[in-house]
Amino acid sequence: MTPAPGSPGDVLTLISAGSATTRSDLARLTGLARSTISQRVDALIERGLVEETESGESTGGRPPRRLRLHTDGHAFAGVDLGATHCRVALMDMSGRLLAECEDPLLVSEGPETVLAHVDGRLDRLLAEAGRPRPALRALGMGVPGPVEFATGRPNNPPIMPGWNDYPIPEHFADCAVLVDNDVNVMALGEQRNAYPGIRHLLFVKVGTGIGCGIVAEGRLHRGARGSAGDIGHIRVSGHEEAGCRCGNSACLEAVAGGAAVARRLTELGVPAETGADVVALVQAGDTQALRLVREAGRLVGEVLAGLVNFFNPEVIVVGGALSRVHEHLLAGIKETVYRRSLPLATHHLSIVPSRTGVNAAALGAGILAIEHYLSPDNVNRLVNP
Amino acid sequence: MTPAPGSPGDVLTLISAGSATTRSDLARLTGLARSTISQRVDALIERGLVEETESGESTGGRPPRRLRLHTDGHAFAGVDLGATHCRVALMDMSGRLLAECEDPLLVSEGPETVLAHVDGRLDRLLAEAGRPRPALRALGMGVPGPVEFATGRPNNPPIMPGWNDYPIPEHFADCAVLVDNDVNVMALGEQRNAYPGIRHLLFVKVGTGIGCGIVAEGRLHRGARGSAGDIGHIRVSGHEEAGCRCGNSACLEAVAGGAAVARRLTELGVPAETGADVVALVQAGDTQALRLVREAGRLVGEVLAGLVNFFNPEVIVVGGALSRVHEHLLAGIKETVYRRSLPLATHHLSIVPSRTGVNAAALGAGILAIEHYLSPDNVNRLVNP
DNA sequence: GAGCTTTGTTCGGACATCGGCGGAAGTCGG
DNA sequence: CCGACTTCCGCCGATGTCCGAACAAAGCTC
Structure with a gap:
């Protein structure tokens, strides 16, 4: 059931x-009478969800009393779980960052260890921000693998041993928990923070792996089994020799992922192991590295060109480790997309680097939590006994 | 504004x-009181939207009076405009076919001629069905090219000379007109008629061209500029020699479209010009044709494999001219998709032939019209003065 | 300071919804 | 065949929600 207008x-x-x-x-916006609005706003103020601030500027009559979210007394958390790190962001209801931290942490240590760590960090950050634990209303989490969003259980994640089907929300009994793929929360964060008016957006993460978060009609598209956006194993032409860990060959990830670029650099006599090494080499001005990053961009662009025709987004955001040298990566991507996609689809298409930086995933996860808490259905439940 | 629950x-x-x-x-379903429901139903009956039928079966007490859409007195039209044909279907509010017709008609004759023809056929079909012209409440139309759905204007359609930016709805002053791409309406019709519970579905049309209609969250995804689903110009590997009318090479359509298969057959000494010729040859048991259709299926499957990873649909429906020999086409598609897509995405994926047949597009267009008319917003406007 | 404008609150009345009651219309068991 | 039971549906008073007019508040203009 959809909520009534003006509820x-x-x-x-x-x-x-x-x-x-x-x-x-x-x-004006709802079409309800002023008296009704006052009544509604009073209820929201009474529940601590809205507050009045100083009077606004008069436009010739009585100055209005400005309203805004009452951000005290609530807190929301966004957790970015990577293969080798854990970042936790504490935010208020408006999305403002209150405190954050990052620690090296192997997701492979399993859910109990990792979630206990998260729990400890939450307590520390809450103390830092001066809010009691019960103030934590909801928690969002991005994990490096597929998740069944409705239940918060990882679904055969390849790099999360021990996590398969683990019910993450049950570990945090006192607040709502939303678990999603890390690329999805990055896409959400980028769309909400940087492109609020854009309804169709793709967020492409180019790191060791390659993934894509999909925002359609302003909402995350997760697909039938929550595995949408897994573009790392789409075939690219002309690289049949490149075998992939998925068992196929010529997968995008196997030729343009951070590890693949590093391996090819090593073959050329420039030692590199990870995507971070590649980034360092590019920043140091290594021309081989630069060339290979641009070539990787072309390959990503080939896949994206097809997806642009299929999905017709307004904006493609490129993020992830390799995007720290985004000029070169983006150049390759744009070159191929604008050559291989149809004019109607590319005419109003922007391809841009991510603006949210290293804590994109944590902020996006926090936004997931906040939007859940502020969803009309949930608020109506809070206001009406 | 979303409508109130139980409106x-x-x-x-x-x-x-x-x-x-x-x-x-x-x-039970709305949570409203029985008395309130009775009142609402009375209003709908009074407006001629709902009717009572005979009593239903008792479950131990007084038998309920069954309700259903009051299908008399209204009519809806679905128009399937192809490059060389025009099919018009007249339907009642429940989606039942009342009358239909098909004529050869060149869309290239331009909007005035074509729409005048449609108008004439509408009158004839309405007379056949015994309904007056004012009974026509809404009209849906599928056209072979991109359309700006909100305004009903074709957007630089390659095979519709003279139609660019033509305001189709203005030609039918007395009823609502919804214009969409033909593949989109086919996807909608297939999903509504055959897969009502499926939320994410792709409809692939393999004919002279190759296109794809996208149903996401149960609704058509049209993309930012209405060009979503244009998969005919996605690159396939290993066919660099095949030039395409779009200016690129190795486009799916240029190697697996009906015209491309026909051309390759001709090169092999089996004369064929169109997709229909290919179908005839396959049905006649020509092994070369059969082999090429299967190979075309593999190529379509290569593109679909990527889209399955990206979009994660529950069902892929294959339709269009070539799908009349769908066993062979589907075999090729399935072979490649199940080999190249990730297990999580293919595990619950069905790849099936279209069930709606030749009038898929006309029926889908009609459904577009009916759903517009029955949308809660529109009905509330009809019921409340 | 009088009059105007805009904002916000108060309050009575209009309207929709609820839920109990009773009648209608069937089944079930003796 | 008939009474008990069940379910469906309309009626009606009670309840609560929302509106809009009137009023108060708080600024601007002259």
Whole structure:
């Protein structure tokens, strides 16, 4: 059931999105009477979800009292679980970062160890921000593998031994927990922070692996089994010799992933092991590395060219480890996409580097948590007993 | 603004979908009081949208009065405009076919001529079905090219000379007109008729060209510029020699489209010009034709394998002219998709031939029209003065 | 400071919804 | 065949929600 127009949740959504900052705005936008709006806003204030700030500027009459989210007393967490690191961000209801931390941590140590670590970091960050544990309303988590979003259970993740089907939410009994693929939360964070008006966006992460988060109609597309966006094993032409860990050959990841580029560099006599090594070499001005990164961009671009025709996004954001040298990667991507995609699809297409940087995933996961908590359905439940 | 739960439109949606056939069902499903439901249903009956039928079976008490859409007095049209044909289907509100016709017609004759023809056929079909012209509530149309759905204007369609930016809806002043790409309406029709529970579905049309309709979250995905699903110009590996009319080479359409298969057959000494010729040859048992169709299936499958990883659909439906010999085409497609896509994405994936047949597009276009008319927003407008 | 404008609150009335009651219309068991 | 039971449906008073007019508040303009 969809919420009624102008319901408390709807009102809060407008305030949260910044579409409305006064009661008058709300009345205009919802079409409800001013008296009704006042009543709704009062309820939201009473529940601690909204607060009044100083009076705004008069436009010739009585100045309005500005409304905004009441960000005290609540906290939300975003967790970015990588293969070898764990980043936790504590945010308020408006999405502002309150505190954060990052530690090296092997996801392969298994769920109990890793989630206990997360739990400890949450306590520390909450203390830092001066908020009690019960203030934590919801937690979002991005993990490096496929997840069944509805239940928060990893689904045969290749690089998360011991996590298969583990019910992550049950580890945090006192607050709502939303678990998603790391690339999905990065896509969400980028779209919400940098491209709020864009309805169709792809976020491509080029690191050791290659993945893609899909925002369609402003919402994450996860597909039937939650495995949408797994573009690392799409075939690219002319590289039949490259075998991939998935058992096939000529997979995008096997020829353009960070590890693949490093291996090819090593073959050329420039020792490199990981994507980070490649980035360092490019930054040091190594021309072989630069050439190979650009070539990797072309290969990613070949796959993206097809996806642009298929999905017709407005924006493609390129992130991940290799994007630290994004000029060269992007150059290769753009070159191929604009050559191989149809004009109608590329005419208004932007291909840009990620703006959110290293904590993109943690912030995106936090946004997942906040949007869950502020969803009209949830707010209506909070307001009506 | 989303409609309120249990609004007249919501009630009608449940009846239309077959989820509820009695007042009691509606009360259970909406959570509203039985008295409220009765009132809503009365309003819908008064407006001629719903009718009572005979009593249903008792389950131990008073038998319920069954409700269904009141299909008399309304009519909806679906128009399938092809490059060389025009098919018009007249349907009632439940999606049942009332009358239909097909004529050879060159879309290249331009909008005035073609739309005048459609108009004439509409009158004839309405007369056949015994309904007056004003009974026509909405019209859906599928055209062979990209369309800006919101305005119903073709967007630089390659095979529709004279139609660029032509405002098709203005030609039919008295009823709502929805114009979409032909593959999109085929996808919609197939999903609604044959796979109502499936949320993510791809419809692949293999004919002279190759296109794809995308259903995501149960709704058509049209993309940013309405060009989503144009998979005919995605690159396939190992066919650099094949030039395409789009200016690139190795496009899927240039190696696996009906015209391409026909050309390759001709080169092998078996004369063929169009996809229809190829179908005839296969049906006649020509082994060369059979082999090439299967090979075309493999090529389509290579592209679909990537799209399966990216989009993660539950069902892929294969339609279009070449699918009349779908055993061979499907065999090639399945072979490649199941080899090249990730297990998580293929595990619950079905690849099936289209069930709706030659009038798939016309029926899908009609469904577009009906769903527009029965959308909760529109129904609420109809019921409340 | 009077009048104007805009914002926000108060309050009575209109309207929709709820839920109990009773009648209608069937089944079931004796 | 008939009464008990079940389910469906309409009626109606009670309840609560929402609206809109009137009013108060707080600024601007002259």
